Amino acid sequence: MEAIQIQTSSKQYEVFVGEGVRSEINTFLSNHFTNLTRILIITDETVGKLHLDKLVPLLSEWNPVIFTAPSGEKAKTFEVFYDALSVALESRLDRKSVILAFGGGAVGDLSGFVAASFMRGIPFIQIPTTILAHDSAVGGKVAINHPLGKNMIGAFHQPEAVFYDLELLNTLSKQEIRSGFAEVIKHALIYNPNFYQWLKSDIHDLGSLSSEQLFESLTRGIKIKNEFVSKDEKETGIRAYLNFGHTLGHAIESEMGYGNFTHGEAVMIGMIFALKLSNEVLGLSFETEEFVNWVQELGYQTKIPVHLSAERLLAKMKQDKKSAGGSVKFVLLEQVGKPKLQELSDDFLLGQINNF
Numbered sequence: 001m002e003a004i005q006i007q008t009s010s011k012q013y014e015v016f017v018g019e020g021v022r023s024e025i026n027t028f029l030s031n032h033f034t035n036l037t038r039i040l041i042i043t044d045e046t047v048g049k050l051h052l053d054k055l056v057p058l059l060s061e062w063n064p065v066i067f068t069a070p071s072g073e074k075a076k077t078f079e080v081f082y083d084a085l086s087v088a089l090e091s092r093l094d095r096k097s098v099i100l101a102f103g104g105g106a107v108g109d110l111s112g113f114v115a116a117s118f119m120r121g122i123p124f125i126q127i128p129t130t131i132l133a134h135d136s137a138v139g140g141k142v143a144i145n146h147p148l149g150k151n152m153i154g155a156f157h158q159p160e161a162v163f164y165d166l167e168l169l170n171t172l173s174k175q176e177i178r179s180g181f182a183e184v185i186k187h188a189l190i191y192n193p194n195f196y197q198w199l200k201s202d203i204h205d206l207g208s209l210s211s212e213q214l215f216e217s218l219t220r221g222i223k224i225k226n227e228f229v230s231k232d233e234k235e236t237g238i239r240a241y242l243n244f245g246h247t248l249g250h251a252i253e254s255e256m257g258y259g260n261f262t263h264g265e266a267v268m269i270g271m272i273f274a275l276k277l278s279n280e281v282l283g284l285s286f287e288t289e290e291f292v293n294w295v296q297e298l299g300y301q302t303k304i305p306v307h308l309s310a311e312r313l314l315a316k317m318k319q320d321k322k323s324a325g326g327s328v329k330f331v332l333l334e335q336v337g338k339p340k341l342q343e344l345s346d347d348f349l350l351g352q353i354n355n356f
C-alpha cells in the first residue's frame with residue numbers, strides 16, 4: 001500500500017493505493033468524523049452489482065443509504081444529479097454526513113458535485129474503481145455534462161481522502177482499461193519523458209498488465225497530477241496542462257453523444273491531434289507515426305470518427321473552458337514534459353482537422 005499526499009491550497013489529503021485498501025475506510029471515518037450522522041454511497045448499476053457487497057459490510061455500523069446511478073456518462077445528467085440530491089434530502093443527510101463515491105470517473109464527478117452543492121457543501125470520499133479514476137478521483141474537479149458541452153456545470157470540491165483499491169479493477173473491460181490508460185499516457189507526455197519512454201518500451205498489451213506495471217503507472221500518474229493541482233488548484237494557470245488532448249477529445253465525446261465514445265479513447269485522438277499541431281506550430285520533434293503505431297498496437301482508434309463535421313467540432317472547441325472571447329486555446333508540447341498553452345485560429349484548426 002502507498003499513501004500519496006495531495007496538497008492543494010484548500011485541502012491536504014491522502015490517496016491510499018493498493019490491494020484491499022477499502023478495509024481502512026471504516027477506521028478513517030471513525031477517526032476523522034466525530035458525530036458522523038449518515039453515509040450516502042453513490043455508485044452505478046455496474047459497480048453496484050459487481051462490488052457493493054465488498055464495501056457495504058465494512059460499513060454496517062453506519063447503515064449507509066445507497067443511491068445507484070445509471071452506468072457511464074448517463075450518471076452525469078441534471079436528472080440524475082437531482083435524483084441523488086432528493087435521496088440525500090429524503091434520507092436526512094446533514095452537514096455532519098459524508099458521501100462516498102464508489103465507481104469510476106462518472107460516479108466520482110457526479111458524487112463530488114452532489115457533495116459540493118448539498119447544503120452548500122458536505123464532505124465526500126472517493127473510492128475509485130477504474131484505471132481512469134487515478135486522474136478523476138484526485139484534484140477536486142467535479143461536474144455534470146450539458147448537451148452544449150462536457151463538464152460545463154460543476155465545482156472544485158476536494159475529497160477528504162481517496163481509497164484506491166486495486167482489487168476492484170480486475171473486472172474492468174478491455175475498453176475501460178484502454179480508456180483509463182490514455183490518461184496515464186497523458187500524464188507521462190505532459191510531465192516526464194522518462195516515464196513516457198518506460199511506458200512505450202514496457203507496455204504492449206493492456207489486457208495483460210502486470211500488477212507491478214499497473215501500480216507503477218497509477219502511482220506515477222497520481223503524483224504527476226498532484227504536481228499540477230498543488231500549484232494551481234482552480235486552474236488559473238498550469239493546471240490547464242492536464243487538459244492535454246481534451247479540447248478535441250471533449251468535442252468528440254459531445255458530438256458522438258455522451259457515453260458513445262469513452263473519455264480516454266476520445267482524449268487519445270485529441271492527444272495525437274495535439275502532438276501533430278505541436279510539431280507544426282512549436283517545432284516539437286516528435287515521432288508521431290511511431291506513437292500512433294504504438295497506441296494502435298494497444299487498441300486505440302487514432303482518427304476522428306468520419307461522420308463528425310469539422311465545423312461542429314470547432315464550434316464545440318470554442319466553448320471549451322480554456323477559451324476566452326471565443327478563441328480556442330490548445331495545450332501543445334514544446335518538448336515531451338514541457339507543455340504550453342497556445343491560441344490557434346479557427347481557419348488553421350479547420351484545415352488541420354480536415355487534413356487529420
Ligand SMILES: NC(=O)c1ccc[n+]([C@@H]2O[C@H](COP(=O)([O-])OP(=O)(O)OC[C@H]3O[C@@H](n4cnc5c(N)ncnc54)[C@H](O)[C@@H]3O)[C@@H](O)[C@H]2O)c1
Binds near residue numbers: 107135171
Ligand atoms: N474530475 C476529473 O478530474 C476527471 C478526470 C478525468 C476524467 N473525468 C471524467 O471521468 C469520466 C470517465 O471516467 P471512467 O471511465 O472511470 O468513467 P465511468 O464511471 O463511466 O466508468 C466507465 C464504465 O466502467 C464501469 N465500471 C466502473 N468500474 C468498474 C469495475 N471495477 N469493473 C467493471 N466495470 C466498471 C462503469 O459502470 C462504466 O460503465 C468522464 O465523465 C470524464 O469526463 C473527470
Ligand SMILES: O=C(O)C(=O)C[C@@H](O)[C@H](O)[C@H](O)COP(=O)(O)O
Binds near residue numbers: 141183235242321
Ligand atoms: O484535473 C484536471 O484539471 C483535468 O483537466 C483532468 C482531465 O483529465 C479531466 O478530464 C477533467 O475533467 C477535464 O476538465 P475540464 O475542466 O476540461 O472539464
Ligand SMILES: [Zn+2]
Binds near residue numbers: 246267
Ligand atoms: Zn480527462
